[in-house]
Amino acid sequence: MSRQQLRIAVIGAGLSGLACAYRLQQAGYAVTVFEKSRGVGGRMSTRRVSDEPDNEAADYWQCDHGAQYFTARDPEFVRQTNQWLAAGVISVWSPTLHSFGVKPDGQSTQSAGVTRFVGVPGMTAPVRHLASDLSVRLQSRVIAVSKQAQHWMLTIEDDSALAGPFDQMVFALPAQQVNDLLAASAEVPAAFVNAARQSTQQHPLSPCWALMLDYKEKLPVSFDAAFVNAPADAPILRDHTASAQLSWIARDSSKPGRPAGEIWVLHASTAWTHAHLEDEQQQVFHSMLGAFNSLTGVDTERYHPRSWRLHRWRYAQALQTNNTPGFIWHAGSGLGVCGDWLNKGRVEGAWLSGYQLAQALISGYRY
Ligand SMILES: Cc1cc2nc3c(=O)[nH]c(=O)nc-3n(C[C@H](O)[C@H](O)[C@H](O)COP(=O)(O)OP(=O)(O)OC[C@H]3O[C@@H](n4cnc5c(N)ncnc54)[C@H](O)[C@@H]3O)c2cc1C
Incomplete structure (x- = not known):
């Protein structure tokens, strides 16, 4: 299979995950993004408050409560x-x-x-813009990943069918949530788990x-x-x-x-x-x-x-610590991690982490 036909799952539709997904899709990869919430954006978030939340025409007020x-x-x-x-x-x-x-x-x-x-x-607008041409499955919390016949499969909360198969997978989540997901997952190579765990423990949010x-x-x-x-x-x-x-x-x-x-x-x-x-x-x-x-x-x-x-x-x-590179990629298992906490924290770091991980995959980077 040529690299461009690879199927990739990105877990998390915050800025890092979408920057990664967007770049990979541009390069011809088949990308699906899984997001636990009802909308994209993660910590670039705008709260809309209304007495009639289902009525778009009703009075409301709004506020960015994450990134400012x-x-x-x-x-x-x-x-x-x-x-x-x-x-x-x-x-x-x-x-x-x-x-x-x-x-x-x-x-x-x-x-x-x-x-x-x-x-x-609102602060979510640029993230929504990135997501507009991507396949994003909202309200899909990934609770475990597993391997079936050389492919990665995802277990989604409240969904009896596994999602997949995927050739590669990216965890675009805060450090602690990467750890939780890995702890609930089987058949993830120890080399990747150890590399991820070392970083997540160094950079708790x-x-x-x-x-x-x-x-x-x-x-x-x-x-x-x-x-x-x-x-x-x-x-x-x-x-x-x-x-x-x-x-x-x-x-x-x-x-x-x-x-x-x-x-x-x-x-x-x-x-x-x-x-x-x-x-x-x-x-x-x-x-x-x-x-x-x-x-x-x-x-x-x-x-x-x-x-x-x-x-x-x-x-x-995340603390504004600097890692080189600002992502994790384990070519042997086809698993990667991106997120602000791997790249100095903040919005710019999140985007760069996702984008640079995608560039690494496209260029055939091996760790
Ligand atoms: C209060 C606050 C103030 C901030 N202020 C600033 C600021 O002024 N300037 C600045 O540059 N940065 C600021 N930041 C940081 C900035 O918001 C982040 O650096 C950036 O948004 C992180 O993007 P990300 O994609 O790495 O992670 P996130 O945005 O956290 O994205 C992770 C996504 O994964 C989803 N997810 C989690 N678990 C699962 C699962 N199991 N299955 C599926 N989906 C899952 C989440 O719902 C989320 O959408 C602030 C953050 C906060 C919270």
């Missing part, structure tokens, strides 16, 4: 970014920025001169509570977004100061192409999220809102959100 914006430095990703700009699915966001506190290394978090891109009308707030009127806050740095000498887990609780706050409605409204998103700090991961939503809401009010000085008598939503990201952000 992205930057583009690598020439290949700059090329992709230019294509998204031309297609109208991303735009430049130039928020009025503020910083609370300083980073532990004393450096500025505001990075003057940086161009920040956002999806339009940290959790993050995200609170989305819908206000009736504009808040008297002079900035659109702020980095929140914890006090350097604070024993963070016991510290209840606002700046130890939050890491980022942003007026989501200040992004281009958003519906009219006054929408804010708050991200809790990693340390605070770890300490409150299993708390009740009401508790988390009150605590994060209190921190927001205290940082911004908003008059709590006058301004109160008319609606809110919380999202608990169990696997949110």
Whole structure:
């Protein structure tokens, strides 16, 4: 079988998986993407909140609760970014920025001169654009992979039929979820399992509570977004100061192409999220809102959100570590792994990891 006729399953329709799938399909491979959720995008995610979720014409508000914006430095990703700009699915966001506190290394978090891109009308838009020509099976959680007559087969939750056969397979999932899937799977060669496990254990993703707030009127806050740095000498887990609780706050409605409204998103700090991961939503809401009010000085008598939503990201952000290459490929078994955590974290790293894995397959790279 020529390389171009190979059947490939990509597990995970976040940016890394779709960048990989898109490039492989372009090169003539037969690609099927499996995604557990109802939509694509993974952590590039936009929540749509409506009293009538099935009625497209009903009133709603929306908020990006995962990735907030992205930057583009690598020439290949700059090329992709230019294509998204031309297609109208991303735009430049130039928020009025503020910083609370300083980073532990004393450096500025505001990075003057940086161009920040956002999806339009929501962060999911560029990922949807990539997916539009791909075969993506939504609501298909892969719970195990196995081998049948030299081919890979997938067990999908609530589906009695195995999916396959596939010649090759890519895991485009957060590190911990790669581990879970491998632990539930049989006949995966030890060389691949060991390589994957070593990387996943080195790069666990940290959790993050995200609170989305819908206000009736504009808040008297002079900035659109702020980095929140914890006090350097604070024993963070016991510290209840606002700046130890939050890491980022942003007026989501200040992004281009958003519906009219006054929408804010708050991200809790990693340390605070770890300490409150299993708390009740009401508790988390009150605590994060209190921190927001205290940082911004908003008059709590006058301004109160008319609606809110919380999202608990169990696997949110990877450390910005550098691996070479930023993916795993085991030619002997036809198995690969991509994801932001293998390539410096963040949106650009996720895209590059998936794209570079696809390029490696196309060029016949052996590890
Ligand atoms: C709160 C938060 C804030 C962030 N802020 C920024 C930012 O401002 N800038 C930036 O550049 N980056 C930011 N990031 C990081 C950025 O979102 C990620 O780097 C990027 O989206 C990761 O893409 P990915 O494809 O590697 O993984 P993911 O987006 O996690 O994709 C994995 C996909 O696999 C699916 N999946 C999981 N298990 C299975 C299974 N068993 N079967 C089938 N499908 C499965 C998931 O549903 C998901 O769609 C942020 C992330 C979070 C959570």
